[in-house]
């Protein structure tokens with residue numbers, strides 16, 4: 225009897241501890257149902273294809289190790305090195321500005337003007353510029369947001385921002401393709417390389433150093449920016465369409481490759497456009513006028529686009545400020561609806 229009581233006592237005290245260790249050992253012993261699959265994925269270097277009754281592009285793919293490779297590339301190379309690259313470009317531009325300062329018009333801005341861009345040309349320029357900037361910002365949020373923004377704004381707000389950026393990016397991506405086509409058609413003729421362009425490049429475009437380097441309507445730098453925009457832009461648009469519309473029968477691997485080429489080409493393009501924005505705004509006196517008002521300063525044109533300026537002067541196209549004001553007023557009146565014209569007159 226005593227033996228039975230001792231045995232019962234021991235069982236009661238030992239039960240909880242026994243249950244705990246039993247649970248632990250059970251938890252350790254139950255194999256992860258996906259472990260075999262992941263072990264296979266890590267060991268395989270090629271796709272494992274099988275047969276499936278499910279109809280779909282990738283439904284016969286049993287194991288795709290490239291997905292894991294793509295994820296690792298994105299997380300451990302694309303994001304950190306892409307970030308350093310863009311930060312490096314910004315630092316270089318800031319250093320360049322600190323050393324070189326604003327490129328001034330040596331003769332000073334005068335009161336004579338040349339007509340440079342039509343309203344349509346300015347409209348498509350600012351159209352592509354705003355769409356590009358919107359896509360660049362939303363794309364950068366999607367690429368770097370997890371690392372840079374979650375610590376600042378928290379997961380909940382970042383998730384809202386990231387969803388909005390994703391929808392906006394997908395919506396305006398195809399709009400960029402239209403803008404690129406319009407810019408290409410309008411500006412291609414003036415961006416064909418000509419004799420003399422290489423001299424401009426060899427002399428540093430007048431930005432490095434002091435002397436004036438003659439150039440045509442667009443200089444070699446602008447022409448190269450245009451061709452990078454068109455050619456790299458075509459890759460960005462193509463890869464973007466593959467990512468947004470998965471209806472072309474593309475498999476996951478195609479999507480992974482498209483994502484990588486989309487991200488790399490876009491980072492390159494953002495770097496080029498940062499240089500363009502720099503030189504078109506704070507970097508050079510008088511550069512922005514043509515793209516905002518349609519007219520540029522004659523002295524600026526003589527110093528940066530000498531051959532074009534000389535042709536315009538020979539053909540008597542130089543305008544005074546009052547002529548420009550009158551012409552702009554006439555154009556505004558023509559562009560306004562009749563009611564507005566009457567009030568204005």
Ligand code: HEM
Nearest residue numbers: 352353356411442446447450497501504505511512514515
């Ligand atoms: C938002 C900031 C931007 C500023 C301040 C800016 C400024 C300028 C200026 C001043 C010009 C005229 C240069 C000249 O008359 O010689 C120009 C031309 C041009 N810009 Fe921009 N731009 C900006 C953004 C962009 C973006 C984002 C793109 C394209 C994605 C772009 C594409 C172009 C093109 C294609 C030209 C004509 C140059 C050529 O065809 O060679 N711009 N820009």
